[in-house]
Amino acid sequence: METVDKLAILADAAKYDASCASSGASKRHSLGTGGIGSTEGMGICHSYTPDGRCVSLLKILLTNFCIYDCAYCVNRVSSNVRRARFNTDEVVKLTLDFYKRNYIEGLFLSSGIIRSSDYTMEQLVEVARSLREDHRFAGYIHLKTIPDAAPELLAAAGRYADRLSINVELPTEAGLAELAPEKKLPGIRAAMGELRWRIEENREQRRDRGAGRAKPPRFAPAGQSTQMIVGADGANDRSILHTSDNLYGNYRLRRVYYSAFSPIPDASIRLPSKAPPLVREHRLYQADWLLRFYGFGVDDIAPADAGGMLDLDIDPKLAWALRHPEQFPVDINRASRELLLRVPGLGTRNVDRIVASRRQGALRVDDLARLRVPLRKTLPFLLLPDHVPRGGLDNPARLRAQLAPPPQQADLFA
Template identity: 65%
Template sequence: MELLKKLEILADAAKYDASCSSSGTSRRSSVGGRGVGSSEGSGICHAYAPDGRCISLLKILLTNFCIYECAYCINRNSSNVQRARFNTKEVVDLTLDFYKRNYIEGLFLSSGVIQSPDYTMGQLVEVARSLRLDHDFRGYIHLKTIPDADGQLLADAGRFADRLSINVELPTQIALADLAPEKDHRTIKLSMARIRARQDEYAEQRREARRITNAAPRKIAPPRFAPAGQSTQMIVGAEPSTDAQILSTTANLYSAYKLKRVYFSAFSPIADASARLPAQRTSLVREHRLYQSDWLIRFYGYRHDEITAGSDTAAAAGMLDLDLDPKLAWALRNRGYFPVDLNRAAREQLLRVPGLGVKSVNKLLKIRRWQSIRLEDLVALRAGVKKAMPFVICANHHPGLGDIDSDRLRARFAPPARQQAFAF
């Protein structure tokens, strides 16, 4: 099969993997005529770095052949799809050629499992090793790792890649055993633990090197291990797990393995699908609400169990409200927490106010050191003033009882039925 046809097949097959966003890598540049490529900040296929740059990764599979029979996967062993496979040199050459044409700044490489997990992981590592050592490539590399692979292969992957990811696939072991019998959460989490242990080990070596450097002639610091960390992905809606279960698994992954991101992928029906899978695709609104909840856990101090806890029917069943963002839904269920005084409340309280983001809260805390906060200050900060007003008190605003009625607020902020139907 000619190279362009392989690229067409394997680039299309890679689109189902959402966990290709990356951040936290160290800066490497090719200034001075040495090396190929550059990398800074974060990298994703057509996304934006903190400095505003749009960064692209060549996102492909090494092969879409796979010995596993995961019911939800288009590349499962029994799937009737056209197959293709790159050799390692072809991936290396494609990455370099695309970079030199200014199409990309890095590589996201995943693969179906062929022959064995160790063999497949060895092929992925060889691509990264060749780019780094043979071609001095300094762009971004994200490798999707194989959970059952040998620990040394994972260690080698972390030496050459900026980010590693291992898909946990489904939120519970019961669901995984039903739809992906060859996979096991324990094996996946063991690989995550190995990566975290290596990260901690390398970080300690770098701290020790800095201590020695301060008391001795300057030495080269040890290399970093997967400096952009690790991530994972969960399929949403392929089985009956609730949003509460999904968020519980998500919070556990963050705390136990220091993951940078957990990605959610709404289930979409595939050809020749198993009867165990839903006939309809999962709502993209549900996927979006999970991402919003993930943000609340990571940056706003919410516990995973309080986001879905409440007295309304949807929350009582462990599901997120699709009509309202989870922060506003929590505020409507916990009216005793409000109104919050913008001039007196602690940062943790301000972060609970709908319409106020982390940056807005940080700026408010600085402003109120010198003056009383007024509604005009929220407007100047471009905060969500209309959403925040029923939940706050400030120098020139005290909401009346009619402004804080939950039913009225829900009617005000819930999307019209026509828009909601379109969002699905």
């Protein structure tokens, strides 16, 4: 099979993996080393770094052959799809050729399981090793790791890759047992724990090295991430968020990605016949942000008495505020940062600007407008010298109707 035909098949097969990002990568370039590549440039943009740079990645599978039969996967062993496989040299050559043509700035490489977990992981590591050592490639590399692979292979992957990811696939052990019986949650968690330990140990070694000693090489400096499929099993949003909260707390993951289930050809009868609304995926990302940066807990976002599902019509922070009108209005000139972060419409940057600005004097409505605060959404929950909410919190249902997006806007996510 020609390389271009393999590329068409294996790039398309990789589209189902949402955990493709370069956030957290350290700035690095090859100037003065004689190598090639950089994590600092601009190109065809597919993902974003924390400082706002757009980075393009070649996103492919090594192969879409797989010995597993996960019901939700289009590449499962029983699937009737066209198969292809790159050898390691082909992936290395593609990455270098695409980089030299300014198409990409890095590589995202995953694979189906071929022969065994160790064999597959060896192939993935060899691609990264060859790029780094044989060609001195300084661009971004993200490897999807195989949970059952030997620890020494995971260690080798972290020496060459910027980020590693291990997909938990489904949020509950019951869902995994039903739809992907060959994958075991304890094995996935053990691999995540191994990576966490190696990442933290490497940071300590680099920080505490003795005088005159060179820093040890970085180990997966952009950390680890994972992906969960939403809507393939019966797990509700509360269960999904509990799993995410556990992963962030116990394994220090950089990101959990949520991917709405997409119906596949010749699907198992165990799978739903249609995809969940895409807005559900969107609300989970918003809720994930509240967990990570806003001090919310799972019980705040998806209370058990609400059925465990997020409101699809309004964002999770607004939903919380409407359930707790007794917490408002918040005095913007006196409230703590933690309380301001609970106000609908106020993001972390806006809150930091407000806290800094009010040191110079009491803030008024015009001051918020200059800080680009979304007044329509925030004013019903704020108290200012020249603004007192007029009874909106006395009728949360009416306030919800006023603040919910119009139907045509909500339909964009449907």
